[in-house]
Amino acid sequence: MMITEVNMNLTALEYFREVVETKSISKVAASRHISQSALSQNIHKLEDELGYQLLERSNKGVEPTEAGRILFKYSGTMMRVFDKMKEELDSLQYSVENIRINGSLSLVDYSLPCVLYKVKKKYPNYSFEMHARSNSDSINDLINDITDLCFVTEEPIDDRLEYAKIGKERIVLIANTSSTIPDVINVEDLQKHEMVLLDDETLAISSFLKHKLKVAGVTFDKIPIMFKVDSIPAAKSSINNNLGICFLPYMSVKKELYEKKYKIVEVNHFNLDYAIYLVTHKKSNRNRSINDVHDYFVENGEKDFC
Numbered sequence: 001m002m003i004t005e006v007n008m009n010l011t012a013l014e015y016f017r018e019v020v021e022t023k024s025i026s027k028v029a030a031s032r033h034i035s036q037s038a039l040s041q042n043i044h045k046l047e048d049e050l051g052y053q054l055l056e057r058s059n060k061g062v063e064p065t066e067a068g069r070i071l072f073k074y075s076g077t078m079m080r081v082f083d084k085m086k087e088e089l090d091s092l093q094y095s096v097e098n099i100r101i102n103g104s105l106s107l108v109d110y111s112l113p114c115v116l117y118k119v120k121k122k123y124p125n126y127s128f129e130m131h132a133r134s135n136s137d138s139i140n141d142l143i144n145d146i147t148d149l150c151f152v153t154e155e156p157i158d159d160r161l162e163y164a165k166i167g168k169e170r171i172v173l174i175a176n177t178s179s180t181i182p183d184v185i186n187v188e189d190l191q192k193h194e195m196v197l198l199d200d201e202t203l204a205i206s207s208f209l210k211h212k213l214k215v216a217g218v219t220f221d222k223i224p225i226m227f228k229v230d231s232i233p234a235a236k237s238s239i240n241n242n243l244g245i246c247f248l249p250y251m252s253v254k255k256e257l258y259e260k261k262y263k264i265v266e267v268n269h270f271n272l273d274y275a276i277y278l279v280t281h282k283k284s285n286r287n288r289s290i291n292d293v294h295d296y297f298v299e300n301g302e303k304d305f306c
Contacts, residue, residue: 009042009045009046009049010079010082011042012042012043012045012046013046013071013075013078013079014079015028015032015039015042015043016043016046016054016055016068016071016072016075017072017075017076017079018031018032019039019043019055019062020055020062020064020068020072023060023061023062023063024061024062025039025040025062043055050067050071052065052067052068053065053067053068054067054068054071055068077140077141077144077146080141080144080146081144081145081146084100084145084146087100087129097123097125097126097127097287097289098126098127098128098129099126099127099128099129099148099149099289099290099293100128100129100130100131100146100147100148100149101116101128101129101130101131101147101148101149101150101151102130102131102132102133102137102138102141102142102147102149102150102151103130103131103132103133103138103150103151103152104132104151104153104169104203104204105132105200105203105231105232106169106203106232106249106251106252107151107169107251107276108130108131108132109132109232109252110249110251110252110254111251111302111305112130112151112305114305115296115297115300115305116128116130118296118300119292119293119296122296123289123292123293126289126292126293131147133147133150135152135153135154135204138150138151138152138279139152139156139158139161139279142161142279142280142281143158143160143161148280148290148293149278149279149280149290149293149294149297150278150279150280151166151276151277151278151279152276152277152279153169153204153274153275153276153277154204154277155277156277156279160281160282160285161279161280161281161282162279162280162281162282162283163277163278163279163280164277164278164297164298165275165276165277166276166277166278166297166298166301166302167275167276167301167302167305168273168274168275168276168302169249169251169273169274169275169276170249170250170251170273171205171208171247171248171249171250171272171273171274172247172248172249172250172253172264173245173246173247173264173265173266173267174239174245174246174247174248174253174262174263174264174265175239175245175262175263175265176239176240176241176242176261176262176263177260177261177262177263178242179242179245179263181193181245181265182265183263183264183265183266184265184266184268185265185266185267185268186267186268187213187216187218187267187268187269187270188218189267190213190218190223190267191218191222191223191224192224193224193244193245194224194226194243194244194245195223195224195225195226195244195245195246196225196226196227196228196229196235196238196239196243196244196245196246197209197225197227197228197229197246198228198229198230198231198232198235198246198247198248199228199229199230200230200231200232203249204274205247205248205249205272208272208274209247209272212270212271212272216269216270226243226244232248232249232252235248236248236252236253236256239262240261245265247272251305276302278294278297278298280294
């Protein structure tokens, strides 16, 4: 079916996305304080406008159809673009420049706040909004003007963008201080010790580990991975309970190391550190506020990280 004209209701689109995420019309209706029939009518209207059925019931709840999966895939970007537009319109009224920054979870949670505090002191009329995103999502958001700057771990390949290497993310192997693992091991010894794998899509640790192990001649499948976690707090909880060793960003465990709750296990001739790149649009396409923040990061680099 050819879509010739669509006047999409953004509220209905929000309802649709929430139903897909929760797999339940009743839950979304309750959280939105509307009747199930009213919510269903909104989604039916959206289906009529697009000309496709978007949802279907299954034994697992409400599931998206193939068309629904396509809409869900692209509508997230649409909603973020709309939110960005509203923020820029609001900034005209309040004379506040809102700058959106994407980066890995460890940078957003542990490293960037200290830098942005200093930038805020220098430019009090700038406000900042940080989001944890993967490399590909960050670049996609930047190209679509959903974010203004992003920090990634790979050099972007896009002529529309400009990037600068501003530092590196230090990755350390962490163990509970009560662990019997030696303070220094060889890379082959990783096969002897139970490990918790941090597999967060916004971080490159998992993929870097697999690559570096292959270079070192160690098969990843022979590492005794007890389980995978998708967040730094979950990984730290595992270490707190002495459930295994884990590769983590140094910035995320600096406090626990100082308090001697954790210890660093050195792996001879094995380095997982990776570069951090600041990516923006070309200078000719940046406004003054983004230029100011960009130049501050480039001039001060990682020395101002927490």
